[in-house]
Every structure is written in structure tokens, then in C-alpha cells.
Amino acid sequence: MNQVLKEKLATYQNRVELGIDQLLPSASTRPERLHAAMRYSMEAGGKRIRPVLMIAASELFPAQADPLAAAVAIECLHTYTLIHDDLPSIDNSDLRRGRPSCHTQFDEATAVLAGDSLLTYAFQLIARHYVNEPALATCLINDLASASGSQHLIGGQMEDIDNEGQPIDADTLRFIHENKTGALLTAALTMGLRFCKPTEQQLEQIEAVGYHIGLTFQIVDDILDATSNPQALGKPVGNDNAAEKSTYIALHGIEGAYTEAKMHTAEALAAAQALGGNNAFLLELISDLEHRIH
């Protein structure tokens, strides 16, 4: 990543960090253990890619309101999925971003409830903050709930679990990636653009951007997991392979995965170009996704 983009990204990330700190209940809110667990997982870092994409999309055209509360909401949603995915009954991961995962740091019951709380809070944040823009609020909530529901995000996670330890075909792998990872990334962009009162055509264009970003993101993640070191990832390397999880690498090999990542990056860039507006930052973010593997 070049220095200019790095600094620009950092200002967006800082805005998100500040939003998280300001908009989440304090860790001393009753019950303290629950709110401490929510903050522990929300403050674990990460690149804040979904809220940053949302804000970038909201800046494509003039926006009717500040997208920060919605950006924090999508990070709450994303963080709840990590907490529940790490549970012993699901992926059984003790580490997340180099720290003990929520159920390891607290306990399993607290982690279930902290995840439930962050999921619920995502919708509360949007309904409360955009109460004076109710048409916007309703669209944002519909986008977020649909993308993260049983037919998309959770459905992708379910099929991922169901296919562990067995050979996987390209269709199933695509279903998992499009839904488990792709749907929420697409929602981040769609929700951002909602702030600009978009046309139907613009919504279709941003969905195409999201679709290809989502696939790039997952393929790059699979490549990094197969080739990186644990310090860089903050989780045990080869974790996916160890549990015989379905990855692009298992299906296409490293070289095939590289080719797919490049193809989807090019498609995402083309769709963002077609959308127009102030898309310079969005184009840079898309290009950078693929560069993570170089």
C-alpha cells in the first residue's frame, strides 16, 4: 500500500474507532460483564474494512446524513459473527486477531450473549440515529438484515459447517463465499450509497462492485491462510486446512486462486468506474485488496 493511501485509510479508520468508542454502551453499564465483553471484541482492532467501504460509498455523491452510526452498526454486525463463529460448537477458535477470542477471555455463555447483543445493537443504532430520516433508516435496516440473515451470511456459515471434512464442488464453494463473506461487504457499499439517494441503476452498479470485492476478499484470505505466518494473521495458520474446510486453494490450487482474485479485482474496478462520482478512494481500496497477497 502506498503511503498516501495508507494515511488516507488511517483517517477513515480513526473516525470509525472514535465512533465505536462513542456509540457503544460503556463497559461499566449494567451488566458490566456483558458490556465489557462487547467492547473487548469491538476494540480488538481489525482493518474496519466494512465501515470504511460504507463511508467511501457514502462519499461518491452528496450525502443526506452522517453515515458514521451505520458504519459502526455494520462493524457490530461483523464482530458478532466473529464471536459466534469462534464458539466451541462452531469453529472452536481460541484466538482472534492475536488475542484470546471472546469465549476464551470471558466464558461461553457470555460470548453467546455478547454476540446476540452486538447483533441487536446494530439495528438499534440505525433506528435510533436515523429516526428523523425514517425512509433511509428502513432501507439501511432491510439491507443489513437481508445480507446478514439465514439466506445470506448465516446461510453461508451453515453450508461451510455442513461441508467440513468432505470434498467440495465449485458451486457450493461459491455459495459459501458469496454469502458468508460477500453479502455483508456488498451491504456495506449499498448502505453507504443509500445516503446519496441513489437511483436503481446506481444500486445495481454498487452491488456489482460489492459482489466482486467479496469474492476477491475471500480468495485473498484463503491464499494468505495457506501461505502466511501466524503473526501476520493473528490466528493459527493452516487452521482452515486443518479442519479440512472448503477453500479456493483446495479447489483451484494457489495459482488458480491468484488468477481468480485478479479477475474479480478487475471486474470490481470496472463497476466502480462505471458508477462514477468521487470514486478515487474506492478505486484505491479495491486495488489494494488484491495487493495484500503480493
Place this chain on the structure above:
Amino acid sequence: MNQVLKEKLATYQNRVELGIDQLLPSASTRPERLHAAMRYSMEAGGKRIRPVLMIAASELFPAQADPLAAAVAIECLHTYTLIHDDLPSIDNSDLRRGRPSCHTQFDEATAVLAGDSLLTYAFQLIARHYVNEPALATCLINDLASASGSQHLIGGQMEDIDNEGQPIDADTLRFIHENKTGALLTAALTMGLRFCKPTEQQLEQIEAVGYHIGLTFQIVDDILDATSNPQALGKPVGNDNAAEKSTYIALHGIEGAYTEAKMHTAEALAAAQALGGNNAFLLELISDLEHRIH
């Protein structure tokens, strides 16, 4: 319960059952195991007290829209709490309403994800069905998310878990009951009244009804749990005592609990009287709550 009320209640319950069947994704929706689990728990029966209360409240004054989708949404929300509460890491209950609980019938990972899906779907249902009444949708979502969030429903569950196996004081017991049970019952009424474009005063009055109904409901539940038989309850009797859970009985004894239940019923009736409108059915429902223990 008298025969007339019984039949009237049955027509409301049937409307809710039909709504659940029509509004939930079919069990054959991909991924099938997940949607089968969602429907399994949603179709397990129960009295549908929350959706019925919501519809009853929506009928107090002329309503601007059909409350059925919101009524199904609150039942989705309630059902998710039962699925997660039954998990081995929380209450570890194998039975729910006389049938295997969700994680027993399916498996633990599926139960976590089915609960997450129903929670998410509650908000999606409201946002989608009232998209043309966005001010109403935003209020409904704010009510539901606030009542079921970390400072109310989930917070009550967290304190309940934290206080297991130790003596409990009246303040903590009240916090647990007001939040774990009371908040969602109050939200059912408040959300119902939202359909009638209520004044601030009417909202305060319906909140008072919900507050006292919530406490009555929990005290009656504690009395039934201490005195009933497993067939009547559909779950192991003395379960709460066995785990040394905090109940009104432990704190006030059976007689004290009866007295409290009567007092809160009277307060709920008084608040519903003050509210006025077509409150005959609501008054009957409140009276019946207390009669469950006779």
C-alpha cells in the same frame, strides 16, 4: 379461562400461526437444515402471548396498518431467546414445550445459527413489511431492539446466569424479571399501540400496563414451576430450583409471590382502564394471566 375468552384468544392465536407459516422462509429454503431448525422452533407452539398482546394493543384505537408482520417478528425474537437460553453453555435444557430443544433435535452449531437467524429475521420482517410506513417501521425496530438488547432482555439473562447458585436480593431479582421477561412484553404492547399513532401520554400508559403484566407473568411462571407437574409445563419441574436459580419463591415464599402477582395484576388492569379505547380484550387477557395459578 371462560369459554368466550378461550375462543376469542384462539382466533388471535390462529391468525399468528398462519402469519408465522406465511412469513417465515420455507423449510426447503437453502440451507435446508438451518431453515428447518428455524421452523421447528417457531412451530413448537406456545401461547403466542407476545404477538397476541401486540395485536390486542393495535386494536385499542384505529390502526394505520396490519400489525401481523410485527407480531410474527416479536415471536421470532422471543423464540430466538428460548433457543439460545436452552444451549448447553447457558441453561442446558434438553426439553422445550415437551419436545427436544433445538440443539437436541439438530445440533449445537445449528441452534446457535437458527437463533441468530430468527433474531435477524425479526428486524428484516419489520423493515420489509412496513417499508411504505417508514416512520412506523423505525419506531417499531427501535422499540424491539431496545427491549431485547444488552441493557434489557439480554442484560436480564446475563444477570440471571451470574446470580445462579448464590443468594439473591430483591433488587437483583427485580432487575432480572423486569428485563429478562418484562421488557419484551412491554415492547409487544408499545409496538401494537404504535400502529394507532399514539400520544406520549398513551405510550406511558401502555408502558405501565406492560410493566405490571411483565412482573405478573414472571411471578406466575415461578409459582407454576414450583408447584406444577412436568406435563403441564412441557419442561422438567423444579428446573429453576435445581440450578438454584433466582425466583420469587426463593425470595418471598409461595404466599408472598401470590400476593405480589395479585398486586401487579390490579395495577395492570388500572393502567389499561386509564388508557381507554377498545380495551375489553386486553383487560380479559390481563385478568387471565393471574388466573393461570388458580
